Amino acid sequence: MSNPTDYGFLGEEFLTWLxxxxxxxxxxxxxxxxxxxxxxxxxxxFAPSAEDETEQTLRKGLPSRSSVAREALRNGRCVRKARLIxxxxxxxxxxxxxxxxxxxxxxxxxxxxxxxQTPRERATERIxxxxxxxxxxxxxxxxxxxxxxxxxxxxxxxEAQANWMMA
Amino acid sequence: xxxxxxxxLRDPSFVKALGEHRFRSIEDASSERxxxxxxxxxxxxxxxxxxxxxxxxxxxxxxxxxxxxxxxPAWLGIHRAKxxxxxxxxxTLREKRELKVExxxxxxxxILPGVAxxxxxxxxxxxxxxxxxxxxSVKEICVKLFGETFEVTIEEAGxxxxxxxxxxxxxxxxxxxxxxxxxxxxxxxxTARAAPPVIEREAGE
Numbered sequence: 480m481s482n483p484t485d486y487g488f489l490g491e492e493f494l495t496w497l498x499x500x501x502x503x504x505x506x507x508x509x510x511x512x513x514x515x516x517x518x519x520x521x522x523x524x525f526a527p528s529a530e531d532e533t534e535q536t537l538r539k540g541l542p543s544r545s546s547v548a549r550e551a552l553r554n555g556r557c558v559r560k561a562r563l564i565x566x567x568x569x570x571x572x573x574x575x576x577x578x579x580x581x582x583x584x585x586x587x588x589x590x591x592x593x594x595x596q597t598p599r600e601r602a603t604e605r606i607x608x609x610x611x612x613x614x615x616x617x618x619x620x621x622x623x624x625x626x627x628x629x630x631x632x633x634x635x636x637x638e639a640q641a642n643w644m645m646a
Numbered sequence: 647x648x649x650x651x652x653x654x655l656r657d658p659s660f661v662k663a664l665g666e667h668r669f670r671s672i673e674d675a676s677s678e679r680x681x682x683x684x685x686x687x688x689x690x691x692x693x694x695x696x697x698x699x700x701x702x703x704x705x706x707x708x709x710x711x712x713x714x715x716x717x718x719p720a721w722l723g724i725h726r727a728k729x730x731x732x733x734x735x736x737x738t739l740r741e742k743r744e745l746k747v748e749x750x751x752x753x754x755x756x757i758l759p760g761v762a763x764x765x766x767x768x769x770x771x772x773x774x775x776x777x778x779x780x781x782x783s784v785k786e787i788c789v790k791l792f793g794e795t796f797e798v799t800i801e802e803a804g805x806x807x808x809x810x811x812x813x814x815x816x817x818x819x820x821x822x823x824x825x826x827x828x829x830x831x832x833x834x835x836x837t838a839r840a841a842p843p844v845i846e847r848e849a850g851e
Contacts, residue, residue: 486806488827493805528832555830580804582780599702602687606767607704609776620805621812628809628818628825641831 487579491557510618522562650798668692715759
């Protein structure tokens with residue numbers, strides 16, 4: 480495989496791994512020395528597990544706890560998009576991650592600090608917060624890759640995740 | 647990710663390059679057209695490019711302005727209906743075209759263009775370009791304008807590129823070339839609870 484655009488599956492496996500890790504190990508991650516809490520929010524879109532299947536979208540409430548979501552996992556579907564919440568202490572980001580492209584949309588940044596008085600200071604804070612979100616996502620993705628890109632992945636973490644998906 | 651060498655913001659050639667690809671107004675244009683170019687967050691006209699307006703701690707904040715001047719389809723429909731009523735028959739293809747040209751010449755100078763701003767954050771230290779838009783057409787505009795302005799190429803950071811840029815070891819990055827999608831167990835039509843073994847499949851299979 481040589482075409483980088485063919486690697487959308489890796490992003491989808493990342494989001495699915497993230498959900499698996501949240502449920503089995505809790506939602507706290509050490510990302511570059513910062514403790515980042517992550518949880519699934521109110522939107523999940525499942526990728527088709529075969530070409531003749533359709534994408535399946537769940538909205539509102541806690542779709543990750545729904546029986547429909549469990550059924551999708553049992554049918555071997557990975558997560559294509561999800562709305563996530565990431566928090567560093569009291570600072571919280573909300574966003575939708577499109578795993579196949581790693582694009583982020585629907586971003587909600589932490590509230591401006593009281594120190595930011597001028598439009599320029601507020602813009603500076605928002606750019607920094609957006610960059611922080613990028614770094615958090617890349618940090619989480621790197622954690623996934625460090626597990627995924629090992630020769631024994633299928634026999635270890637992959638097998639554990641498969642059991643979780645089938646449960 | 648940006649590939650190529652760019653001048654620093656403090657280098658006069660940086661703002662000169664922006665000025666050469668600055669936004670140009672089509673406010674008075676009398677034909678349908680689109681204008682795309684650089685402005686700054688502080689000056690939406692594209693007439694000034696002060697380095698201090700672009701320099702933010704987390705990166706260089708650039709802004710693309712996209713103006714589109716179009717004859718509103720509803721007005722075209724109204725005038726076409728009026729002409730057909732007066733003629734007592736449907737307009738021919740040629741008459742429709744002549745009517746459109748006449749309306750463009752008469753109405754477009756009075757119509758203001760639609761305006762859109764797209765923010766772009768350029769982070770030289772990481773060669774990272776953050777685009778605050780996800781539509782394919784806007785991405786293409788940004789890639790073209792940024793590339794032409796600074797004579798660099800831009801590669802979208804998908805799962806593969808982010809893995810390449812990550813701090814993984816050489817061995818794991820090497821394994822990236824071989825990795826393929828996992829075929830997760832599939833319980834459809836089965837009541838079996840035990841997870842079948844995980845196998846990998848070639849992408850595109």
